[in-house]
Amino acid sequence: MSQQYQPPFSITPAIVTLVGRISEAVGRLTILREQAASLRLRRINRIRTIRGSLAIEGNQLSEAQITAILDGKRVIAPPREVQEVRNALAAYERFDDWNPVVEKDLLEAHGILMSGLIDEAGSYRRGGVGVLEGSHVIHQAPPADRLPALMGDLFHWLATSDAHPLVASSVFHYEFEFIHPFADGNGRMGRLWQSLILARWNGLFADLPVENLIFAHQAEYYEALQESTRQTDSAPFIEFMLTMIFDAVSASVAPDAPQVAPQVTPQVGQLLQAILGEMSREALQDALGLQDRKSFRERYLKPALADGFIEMTVPDKPNSRLQRYRLTDKGRQWLQLRREG
Incomplete structure (x- = not known):
């Protein structure tokens, strides 16, 4: 040494x-x-x-x-x-x-x-x-x-x-x-x-x-x-x-300092408020009253996934017929801060 x-x-x-x-x-x-x-x-x-x-x-x-x-x-x-x-x-x-x-x-x-x-x-x-x-x-x-x-x-x-x-x-x-x-x-x-x-x-x-x-x-x-x-x-x-x-x-x-919900697009905000438990793409589209699958994927689903507000239940198989989507901790926090605000 x-x-x-x-x-x-x-x-x-x-x-x-x-x-x-x-x-x-x-x-x-x-x-x-x-x-x-x-x-x-x-x-x-x-x-x-x-x-x-x-x-x-x-x-x-x-x-x-x-x-x-x-x-x-x-x-x-x-x-x-x-x-x-x-x-x-x-x-x-x-x-x-x-x-x-x-x-x-x-x-x-x-x-x-x-x-x-x-x-x-x-x-x-x-x-x-x-x-x-x-x-x-x-x-x-x-x-x-x-x-x-x-x-x-x-x-x-x-x-x-x-x-x-x-x-x-x-x-x-x-x-x-x-x-x-x-x-x-x-x-x-x-x-x-x-x-x-x-x-x-x-x-x-x-x-x-x-x-x-x-x-x-x-x-x-x-x-x-x-x-x-x-x-x-x-x-x-x-x-x-x-x-x-x-x-x-x-x-x-200062963990109790006032927090502000992160900025999201109106579409992502609507999606986060629509999710209850684990939901399929079809169920989410129905809940939001949307018909266009491509528009839903590009304007709602992909941005929410990319920003970590929602997650897939089968992440290693994105196109699985069993795929469901649910809120992450970040998504639940966003909803809570929005309600408190």
Whole structure:
């Protein structure tokens, strides 16, 4: 192990400002949480965290479906996506047991997170791997024979660094993604481990849905990773992650602030108000008094699906004769805010 290993990162004025603002907001949120601990809120945030992290990797299950899996209900969805959710739920159940500076804990977490999904779950990859963008390799990870030394250096640095946990967790996250130590699951593991590092600094991060915001800014997440690699300095990624963390903390500090229903077209609004339970396309058209199937699909159905207000009951078979449509959490929230407004 290289005792002098130091990940390349610089502390920019933006990073200093964000660390201060997050620390202040965390202080306020900690007091609020102590005054009104809410198991329901923790459950909701945990589901949002899992939904965000898996969605970044292409999993299409909704918060409602993840909730159903958590409650032991049967969900009609691709088996791999259901397995990913079950693994993530199991991993977060063990969240409090792991020490972020212990390498074997990271391997154990990966074993749970990727159980039944890859053969090398819980072990570092044995071959080379590249990160693709389309058909282009945008990052060639270090060779497999260097992984023990690289990961050993990274954990030693994390255990001995005097960097603020907000900075150290972001540096670890970036370095982890650069090394790409696993055959699969590197993205979700990097985000999980940053949350674990932050939770050891302040327990509220165990249930703060930062990953939901990363999903909403997915393109910027990958751009920050690439820019940090280009600069040989993880400052761009640190700034991005601290911005996401600040936004997540700020939203939790004032969860009861007045909310406004997102803007939707009149057609989408009519559709959301017409849905009762799970309905077929024909039933929805009848409820809205519409005859033109193409117009209904283009002006009502597709925009509502694209914006996440409704979802399909058989997402892997869009044209199934058994297909039904139902409101998502976002759609139900829109209806509730509209009624309250």
